[in-house]
Amino acid sequence: MMRVSVFGATGSVGESTFDLLARRDDIRTVALTGGRNIARLARQARELQAEIAVTAHDDCYFALKEALAGTEIKVAAGTQALIDAADRPADWVMSAIVGAAGLVPGFRALSQGATLALANKESLVSAGPLMMACAAQHGGRILPVDSEHSAVFQALTGEDIAAVERVVITASGGPFRNWSKAQLELATLAQAMVHPNWSMGQRITIDSASMFNKALELIETREFFGLDPAQIETVVHPQSIVHALVGFRDGAMMAHMGMPDMRHAIGYALNWPDRAALPVPRLDLSVLGRLDFEAPDPDRFPALQIARHVMDLRGHAGTAFNAAKEVALDEFIAGHIGFMDMARLVDRTLDQLVADSGLTAPVRALESVQAMDQMARRVARELARQLLKN
Numbered sequence: 001m002m003r004v005s006v007f008g009a010t011g012s013v014g015e016s017t018f019d020l021l022a023r024r025d026d027i028r029t030v031a032l033t034g035g036r037n038i039a040r041l042a043r044q045a046r047e048l049q050a051e052i053a054v055t056a057h058d059d060c061y062f063a064l065k066e067a068l069a070g071t072e073i074k075v076a077a078g079t080q081a082l083i084d085a086a087d088r089p090a091d092w093v094m095s096a097i098v099g100a101a102g103l104v105p106g107f108r109a110l111s112q113g114a115t116l117a118l119a120n121k122e123s124l125v126s127a128g129p130l131m132m133a134c135a136a137q138h139g140g141r142i143l144p145v146d147s148e149h150s151a152v153f154q155a156l157t158g159e160d161i162a163a164v165e166r167v168v169i170t171a172s173g174g175p176f177r178n179w180s181k182a183q184l185e186l187a188t189l190a191q192a193m194v195h196p197n198w199s200m201g202q203r204i205t206i207d208s209a210s211m212f213n214k215a216l217e218l219i220e221t222r223e224f225f226g227l228d229p230a231q232i233e234t235v236v237h238p239q240s241i242v243h244a245l246v247g248f249r250d251g252a253m254m255a256h257m258g259m260p261d262m263r264h265a266i267g268y269a270l271n272w273p274d275r276a277a278l279p280v281p282r283l284d285l286s287v288l289g290r291l292d293f294e295a296p297d298p299d300r301f302p303a304l305q306i307a308r309h310v311m312d313l314r315g316h317a318g319t320a321f322n323a324a325k326e327v328a329l330d331e332f333i334a335g336h337i338g339f340m341d342m343a344r345l346v347d348r349t350l351d352q353l354v355a356d357s358g359l360t361a362p363v364r365a366l367e368s369v370q371a372m373d374q375m376a377r378r379v380a381r382e383l384a385r386q387l388l389k390n
């Protein structure tokens with residue numbers, strides 16, 4: 001029996017993971033974690049007969065306890081309980097908490113030698129060198145779950161990374177692909193929440209609309225595959241059928257295609273190195289008719305240029321970038337700043353941190369990552385207040 005744990009089980013990736021796990025009878029569920037969606041967490045825990053269900057919030061403890069009354073499933077709550085759950089021996093751990101909150105549980109799962117199926121791109125952006133070193137040190141492994149990175153990983157199977165010339169990750173372009181800059185300034189939360197192809201959680205959906213999701217993914221590609229930033233490209237592909245392409249030194253390009261359903265990438269990571277049958281819709285190119293591609297516009301979507309700057313800076317720039325982006329997103333969701341202010345805020349935060357120094361020191365310890373994360377959040381919140389005043 002393969003022992004599995006799912007962090008962020010109640011979210012969009014978590015629910016897709018649950019769907020695949022519920023179809024298997026060769027799996028033992030160790031831990032399932034969630035946040036405030038207690039009904040979903042309890043339903044999943046009962047169905048998978050988990051050893052323990054954990055909510056990240058102390059004030060949700062009694063609700064979860066009550067929802068699991070009459071079962072033998074243990075219940076716990078809070079940040080330390082999440083960490084303890086990650087320390088429970090498991091063979092395969094899904095990292096699908098959203099944001100930097102996923103970093104420590106993912107790190108702990110790797111530290112006990114588990115295979116980490118990584119949807120939480122923020123942990124690689126924030127602490128890529130540490131995560132990769134942790135996996136190597138403890139005999140663990142990170143398998144990409146982000147659709148583009150799973151696509152690259154699959155296209156690289158049996159290939160020599162030294163033969164790779166370039167990697168192209170696709171971007172849907174989001175709901176605002178054809179909007180002018182003037183329209184983007186006025187884009188609302190409700191408008192940003194409508195992704196053209198993927199059904200996802202709120203935060204990544206808005207990040208897709210601003211292309212901050214693609215900015216995170218550029219850095220994720222660098223961290224995961226160890227490529228030079230100049231080798232990593234983005235192309236806008238409105239249908240989200242081609243997820244990524246890998247170009248080799250002989251000029252050949254391998255494209256990974258599939259319908260936009262996260263169970264592809266999750267299932268690949270769950271069954272790796274095998275390729276098992278998956279309950280996903282099949283692609284019919286004759287029905288689809290055409291696939292379109294266009295260059296991204298850095299003027300309307302500055303997030304991509306910011307990501308290039310972050311990769312040039314190296315050190316803790318990824319940590320600061322992710323933290324500032326999370327604050328900017330909070331401020332946009334709260335209605336405090338406009339859609340295009342998110343990029344301005346992230347840009348200004350990085351500028352200030354570069355001036356204050358410490359940003360480019362190499363990432364060597366979790367403590368320095370956490371300190372930079374906190375500092376970037378403080379600076380970003382302060383700059384957001386200034387944006388509000390102007």
Ligand SMILES: NC(=O)C1=CN([C@@H]2O[C@H](COP(=O)(O)OP(=O)(O)OC[C@H]3O[C@@H](n4cnc5c(N)ncnc54)[C@H](OP(=O)(O)O)[C@@H]3O)[C@@H](O)[C@H]2O)C=CC1
Nearest residue numbers: 008010011012013035036037056097098101119120200201
């Ligand atoms: N959705 C997708 O298709 C894809 C997502 N990803 C990445 O996967 C991750 C998850 O995304 P998605 O599933 O869309 O997100 P959701 O918002 O749908 O789910 C997030 C999960 O994390 C939990 N959670 C939220 N905040 C905290 C916290 N502070 N501590 C612990 N748990 C918390 C939520 O609990 P609750 O809801 O119970 O409060 C939920 O279980 C993100 O990093 C995203 O970028 C990558 C590729 C595709």
Ligand SMILES: CC(=O)[C@@H](O)[C@H](O)COP(=O)(O)O
Nearest residue numbers: 146147171172173174208213
């Ligand atoms: C499913 C997935 O991997 C998302 O990260 C997706 O890529 C979001 O779509 P965008 O291409 O619009 O960012």
Ligand SMILES: [Mn+2]
Nearest residue numbers: 146147148217
């Ligand atoms: Mn993606």
